[in-house]
Amino acid sequence: MEYLTRILRKVAKEAEFKFHPRCQSLKRAHLCFADDLLLFCKGDYISAHLLLRGFKLFSNSSGLKANISKFAVYGAGMNSNTIDRLVDLSGFQKCSMPFQYLGMKICAKRISKADCVSLVDKMFCKELYKFVELICGKGVDWSCSPGHVSWSVTCRSKSEGGLGFRDIALWNFCAMSKHVWDISSKKDNLWVKWVNIIYIKQGDWWNHVAPVDAIWYWKQIVQVKDKLKTVFSHQEFHSFSFTIASLVSKLNIVAGRWQFAMIWDRFSYPKHRVIIWLALLDRLLTLDRIQRYKPLQSIACMLCGNAVECHSHPFFSCCVSSKILVEVLQWCNISYHGHDLKNLLKWIGKKKIRKAEGRFLSA
Template sequence: MVLLLRAFSAFSNASGLKMNSHKSCAYFNGVNHRLKGEILSISGFVEGKLPFKYLGVPITAGRLKVTDCAVLIDKIVDRIRSLVAKKLSYAGRLVLVQSVLTTMHTYWASMFILPKGVINRVDSICRNYLWEGGTKFQRVPMISWQRVCSPKKEGGLGLKDSGLWNIANIGKLVWWMATKPDKLWVQWVYHIYMKGMPWHTYTPSADTSWHWRKVCHVRDIIQAGFVDEYWIIGNGAYTVSGCYNWLREKRIQVDWYNSIWNTVAAPKHSFMAWLITNQALRLKDRLYCYNVSTDDLCCICALSPETHEHLFQECLYAQQVLKFVLCRLGIQLRGSDILKQIARRRWSSGRKHVTTTAILAVWYMIWMQRNNARLTHQVISPWVLAGQILNSVKSRIQVCKSKSFSIRDGQWLSKVHMM
């Protein structure tokens, strides 16, 4: 303790910064009362009680408990309960989950192996908010969370699996131990815990810290990803995203990724197209099977069972809207798998983006009209709806002029009266 106080004094003399003993505490674990009294007398500190918070996270002497992480759960729930968060669409909720909620979790996940109860709670909050706009479970999600956590190229939404993301973040500590950088905590661990033993064969004893044993457990999980001291993915340097992709379950890449998630389409249209492509909407054919609906007929035409194929491809109303929109664009497409037909055309990327954006807007507006027909038994004229779709696409193009738009694309858009 004397050496530590001397170090503080030397730092104070060199920097001009002084330690405030009234705001400083000493924390003890496994120290007898006599030694504790001597340390407090020499330092002038008061004894602090565990656990305590440092930089917003709990510091404990033992195992991290679910109750210690309650502040993390409360912060996520408070962000969701804001008035703005409740009014967001599916696409808006997705952005909030990606940019805010999972970021809160990442800060904690980079320091601790979180308890499974906390991981499950974080996942359930994000899942319930994405599908219901709240924190409570009300209905079965349209698509499994495992699928949602897949990359967009593999048919998911690109969210992170909290458990695997936690392991990948702690894996950075493992990499630091393997490469032995000039870090104070690494040198301390080597002298106190390992005592010269090789890192890849070291086994922690039962009396070591719970947090340290968890770090060693993560080492055992990702050890196959190392060759000597180099990570097998990339240029040999460890990255959290690289380890996460190595840990997660791989899926086959979908062929509609570039069409649905193009840079010009409105996010809410892309999200709806993603649901349609996965046939996840709660249409009447599904509701009728569960005795939720009295019949399974299409809400718009009432001639055939309301399936995804019928509502967005076979329904006369949908065909008329799509035909008018494509006619204005000077394009002829027939049959199903329209997005595949567009991808196969030898068009510029700008023209493909515009055409795909129009298709996604058609699907979204047809879904809106379907819901309106179910509630009010009324739909607007297909020609009027097609005009609204073209206006929305035009506005979207003007706002999001992509670099992929060439001079020829601009000339084409002028001819079809889109610019």
């Protein structure tokens, strides 16, 4: 491939050779990708003839011949006579755009929404979100009503009040941000050089505005850059040690909710963990919440009947449950007089820390 590259570069220096309009600035006439070879030139007979002559020299020297059944000639903005002459000269088959490459349509015009259907079918983020949310929140695979906990909260880590699911939309945004970071850090690769020449044109990337006639993907990258500007200054982002995971952590900052870490103790029952998790989020289906969308005859506590069943009532305010709690604490020889679930978890956490410190000191 190094030998082929040298031949094609020599061909590109010929006075009669003309580059493809989008490759003129980079002086690029070919790309090698995996086991594919792409040749580019202006749509005239002489330029294409020079490329084919250089390729024939490579074949004669190396013994590597083109597989005629896998080679094709594509022309954009060329007259049919020129294309027919090139087909006769090369022996390759004549094909028309668009064509499929790595699952994506390649065409000379803008890619339409319909052209992306095959990719959209594979990337069903919204449908996947809804399915997982329903399975985890309600135990069913279809429902019109919302779940008990929002998906954004569910995607937080367990220590921050979620269930640790990955937010696919956030990860996709951070993956696209890698392109923004590559341009900002002036990474030495062909794509960065190309967008700098075609779009940025020695301008200020951090304040760049996508041209009206820019292709769709470039506009999306610029939109990602503009969103990042609300979080980073240019200098901060340029010096940021970029990984997708580190950016996700940076953008997914949640106020400290350390008490949630106490829920997921391996010695507790899964059912109990979920109940306490929902209680801390104020998402238990207490009667006062059910009353909002379903009329009830009474929303009084079904244990004591003396007060409205709300989140602050069942665990400590109810005379029945509070009596049971007192007896359990006495039976376990534990002295606790709080009346709040969060404070209780905080108290348990301190007890566990002190117990661990005692074991460390005794060891």
